[in-house]
Amino acid sequence: MNVNFSAARPWLLLACFALGISALLAILLVLSRAPHVQEWFGLQSLFHTILVLHVNFAVLVWLLSFIGFIWVYHLTALHSSLNLLALALCSVGALLMLISPLFGDVMPIMSNYVPVINSSIFFLGLCLFVLAISILGGFVIREHDWGVMKASAMMWFVALFVFSIHFMVLEKSGSVTFFERLFWGAGHVLQFVYILILWLVWRWPNTTLLISQSRIVLVIVLFALGFMVFLNPEGIASRQAYTLLMQGGMFLLLLPMLWWWTREVKSNRLLDKTINVSIASSAFLILLGVIIGLLIRDDSVIVTAHYHATNAAITVAFMGLVYRFIPYYSLKSISNKWQSIQLYLYALGMVFYVLGMAGSGLLGVPRKTAMMVDDSLERISMGIMGLGGALSILATLLFMGFIFYAFTGKYRVTDQEKLRN
Template sequence: MSISRVSLVKGWLYLGITSLVLAGMLSIILVFSRTPYIQNIFPLIKDFRVALVVHVDLSVLIWFVAFAGVLWSVYGGERLLRVGVVSLIFSALGTLIVALSPFLGASHPLINNYVPVLNDRVFLVGIALFLLGFFILSLRSLIVIRVEGAFKSLDAALHLGLKLAAVIGLMSILEIVYTYFKIPVNLAETRYYEILFWGGGHTLQFMHTLLMLIAWVLLAVESGIDFHKSSPWVFATLFLALFAGSLGGPYIFATTSVETVEFRQAFTELMEWGVGYSVVVLALIIVYSLIKSKGGTDSKHIRAALISSIFLFGAGGTIGYLISGVNVTIPAHYHGAIVGVTLAYMGLVYMYLPRLGFSRVPAKLGAIQAYLYGIGQFIHITGLAWAGGYNVQRKVTGVEQGLDTIKKIASMSLMGIGGVLAVVSGFLFLYVTIKALGSKGTSVI
């Protein structure tokens, strides 16, 4: 990798870490404003919904896409580097506007799924610029990532997976644009944005999941796992199977109207049936390989991130089958899945830092951080799932939660304890990462 490509990789890494720093600050407001007793004295509770919108977009949409930019830039070769820089500039500018929008007067929070919004022009301009950068990033990646002999070598299988992920990214943006032109304009604003991002948002989850699987393979190899020579075709097949599921999106758009119940239900069922198989198979392969292998002390932080990622993603998926009604079981489900992806990317940050010329994160400290983050998030989603069993409502705070029984208070207190542990370990990740970014190593990819 030449220094020019290294610079592009670093740019996307800086964007991702910056988005996490900003999201982490907002997460303090979110955890405290839903924790019993603390919620009554926390002074910023009135900003809960605004903070929630910006936090979700920074910690999920922007962080995930930024790390997609890291992976695609690592494997993307030297072609069209200026196009890559343009995509990064648009994405960074959009991120800056989104983060600053509450301080520029943006309000009117709408807690719709996938891309919640502040229904103000400044925020919407920021999101539009970021999505434009994402579109350019995906298009460049589709063009420059080469695939040769995907079933013959592990590296080629990874190239195939990354190229397929770029296709899914393009599909998701095009589906959002298509929805924009097809959606009735006279809808209530919350329903409007719910529909706008429903189809493309679901498709985007296929991209995130595929990139997480690729991250699992990379982390497994870095952890000392020597996959059997027959594994490349297994990985390529799993990547193709997940990609095939994403193709249900265009079919749904072609056969239903975007404002209908059938459209909404079809994408829900697509996620239920189109994602899990590849994830389960690859998770079993890696878990079996982890049990059979002995990781070195230098890679214990990589292994910790991998194990925690698989466990949290699996926990989130399992909780999904417990959903009944509209309550906090729903965020318990998707928090588990989101954290699974985040932990995989945390592991890749630890892996790539020394390869990009920065210092290495201490393996023991990195492992402690990954396990604490995983444990904290597991406690957090367990509390939410428990509270969901008592029909505690989602997207509300304070007295609106109706915590009028000991069981409801206990479950949401458990959520708060896990949330605090996750926030602390999340800041530990940012601390060790930023410290590593501030010092130089000797190795460059």
């Protein structure tokens, strides 16, 4: 397998840049909840706008750009000009999304999976970004045999197809309800793209799928398309169906992943300490997310805790893979000790954050608000969440510092075979 080693490098940097932006936006979110600070800087009125951007850069832009990096790395037939076109579209799209609040009186819409800013600039940026990922996905499907790569690209296009059909069927409006219904089905399908790539990262560089996983993927695709055809996206049945599909599909995909990880740990095959730390942290956060998901009863911040745990599990695994690439892209190096410290700090911070948020959710704190709390138990939960948020933000900034240090100045592209062994 020949890899596009040099062509993938800018995608890695773009993904890391998006993660850094999300960390800075997270700091603004924390300040918008802090007593007095929100009044001093006028952040309370901007809370939802900042939250929309944070979610999109911490999830959509960061994860899909990183997936773009993995796809390009494994492609052999991708022409350099098309790669540059996709990279430019992705970068410009992300930039337009980021600066969209600066133009006109915009309204943030807190839809699930893809919250949006009701601005033509934001929507243009989002469309360009999606187009860029689709260009890469098309090459992956055309070039690769069946495996994680092709399955993830196929799932991406299934999500786009579900979105397109729902867009045509739904009555257009600028309401939260419209965007909630628009992104609900596609957003659930998109989670399988992330999980499939997480499986690849855990077993890097193995791109095969287990027979059971292949069957599960095909069943998920059939059900997703079936729901799209036979269920009205405006009805409660469609909403419940996609939720059950994600819950059941995730469980069936994650089960062999966790089984594989326990076998690797017992056999001591994960000899690279940094990789071991990132995968162990990822596995623990996945389990935490599943447990919290079972506690969901209403639309409180416990829902947010659930998907923060899942997103953090993917993020910490991706961070571990980035560290693996640094010696081959850069003349500089980051010590294994500092890599492990950063990964542990991020995982610990996210565990505190998720547990604190789950506690707040069990006490009934609503989602997507900048409201202050009065109950002492709520304050304790919010305090734990605040501590976890601070640790995870610090860890992300530390990660960005390492990336900035490693990727500034001269870089090398040597010993490519080592990454595939």
